[in-house]
Amino acid sequence: MITENAPAKINLALHVRARRADGYHELETLFAFVADGDTVTLEPGPLSLTITGPFAHGLSGEGDNLVTRAARAFADRFGVAVGGALTLDKHLPVASGIGGGSADAAAALRALARLHEIAIDDPRLFEIAAALGSDVPACLLGRTAMGQGRGERLEALEGLGGMAALLVNPGVAVSTAAVFKAWDGVDRGPMPPGDVLAMALGGRNDLEAPARALAPAIDAVLDALAIGDPLLARMSGSGATCFALYADEAERAAAAARIRAAWPAWWCLETRLL
Ligand SMILES: C[C@@](CO)(OP(=O)(O)O)[C@H](O)COP(=O)(O)OP(=O)(O)OC[C@H]1O[C@@H](n2ccc(N)nc2=O)[C@H](O)[C@@H]1O
Ligand SMILES: Nc1ncnc2c1ncn2[C@@H]1O[C@H](COP(=O)(O)OP(=O)(O)O)[C@@H](O)[C@H]1O
Structure with a gap:
């Protein structure tokens, strides 16, 4: 096998x-x-x-x-x-x-x-x-x-292997095609130069606005992830899963515990980057 x-x-x-x-x-x-x-x-x-x-x-x-x-x-x-x-x-x-x-x-x-x-x-x-x-x-x-x-x-690219990460999904399925279709057509420019962390921090997810319009539950996920000072909190792909990156596992565990208590129905994965 x-x-x-x-x-x-x-x-x-x-x-x-x-x-x-x-x-x-x-x-x-x-x-x-x-x-x-x-x-x-x-x-x-x-x-x-x-x-x-x-x-x-x-x-x-x-x-x-x-x-x-x-x-x-x-x-x-x-x-x-x-x-x-x-x-x-x-x-x-x-x-x-x-x-x-x-x-x-x-x-x-x-x-x-x-x-x-x-x-x-x-x-x-x-x-x-x-x-x-x-x-x-x-x-x-x-x-x-x-x-x-x-x-x-x-x-x-040389990645951020081992960095503590939290993935949260509010249980709403989002159609990738529908989100791309709702993109406003404005090119907001390239990623800034630098290493992966610099590019990530200086970058965006241009599908966040159209996805939030189609699935407002994403707002609550991003609000929940913003608490506790992550290095970065952002939606992934066309949504609705959002992720946060933390300086250490204790911060991630605290954020996960808070989110699970407030939103027991959400999917919440404590993991790390490869
Ligand atoms: C948005 C992204 C970002 O990584 O991820 P997910 O949200 O799917 O995870 C991807 O571009 C998704 O890739 P994938 O899910 O493989 O998409 P595909 O099956 O190729 O395409 C599904 C539909 O998404 C739209 N699509 C996809 C990719 C792309 N560069 N432009 C598009 O417009 C098209 O409408 C296409 O018909
Ligand atoms: N093995 C699979 N896992 C998930 N979705 C699948 C699979 N095979 C086909 N699909 C179809 O692909 C669509 C996109 O699924 P998925 O890859 O999970 O989305 P995303 O890339 O947005 O996370 C689903 O709605 C489903 O209809």
């Missing part, structure tokens, strides 16, 4: 620079990953998918999961039989701006590559990833990176 982690992605900053003719948007985004997420396991056999875990119900009505789409695309590209008994242990909330589906697809590709003894940096894997979704190449790379284009042009 092959097991691959599918760590949650966060966008430390996400600048939307232009609307493109193909319906996508030109981005400049700082990807980072955290130590927790979903898990994908693969055993030889006919293609099948079993979904377990606390957020399995979020995908129950899903005919075509990104994991099985990844398996089909892999077989197609590498000329092998479609197969793999896949299990997805779903711990990340669905449609929440932390790339759960993209991370799962990338983990499935990594597992299949191991099974078929294909190098993890094989460019064909990145081509499959880009066709599956804008965030899948970043999840396949799985490390802190600057993403451009629709997110598939990647430059790996």
Whole structure:
């Protein structure tokens, strides 16, 4: 049995620079990953998918999961039989701006590559990833990176490994396409120069305003995360998950305890950056 982690992605900053003719948007985004997420396991056999875990119900009505789409695309590209008994242990909330589906697809590709003894940096894997979704190449790379284009042009960067992080989701699913559509079309400029922390601190998430208009619960999450002096508190991706970064684990634990007491229904993950 092959097991691959599918760590949650966060966008430390996400600048939307232009609307493109193909319906996508030109981005400049700082990807980072955290130590927790979903898990994908693969055993030889006919293609099948079993979904377990606390957020399995979020995908129950899903005919075509990104994991099985990844398996089909892999077989197609590498000329092998479609197969793999896949299990997805779903711990990340669905449609929440932390790339759960993209991370799962990338983990499935990594597992299949191991099974078929294909190098993890094989460019064909990145081509499959880009066709599956804008965030899948970043999840396949799985490390802190600057993403451009629709997110598939990647430059790996020295990250903030080990930094204490808190992820909070108010239980509202947000459609990525709807949030991009509600963006006001104003290019607010590039990220400032510097290291990853400087770029993150000086950056923005341009999808925050449109997402907050569609899902006002995000306001309450950002208000809750602002208490306790985090280094940075911001929405990730197209929302509604927001994250905060802290100087140490004690500050993160205090913030998590306060949020869990005030908002027991929210999903709240104490983790650290990879
Ligand atoms: C916003 C981001 C930031 O990392 O993350 P999430 O909120 O999904 O986590 C990503 O760009 C999302 O990537 P992903 O979720 O893979 O999106 P895709 O499946 O490729 O596209 C879904 C829809 O989002 C819009 N889209 C996506 C990416 C992009 N650069 N421009 C867009 O306009 C398009 O309307 C597209 O039809
Ligand atoms: N394995 C998967 N996990 C999550 N969502 C999936 C998966 N497969 C397909 N999807 C679909 O992809 C959509 C976006 O999911 P997700 O990747 O969680 O969003 P986001 O990138 O905003 O966090 C979901 O609404 C769901 O319909």
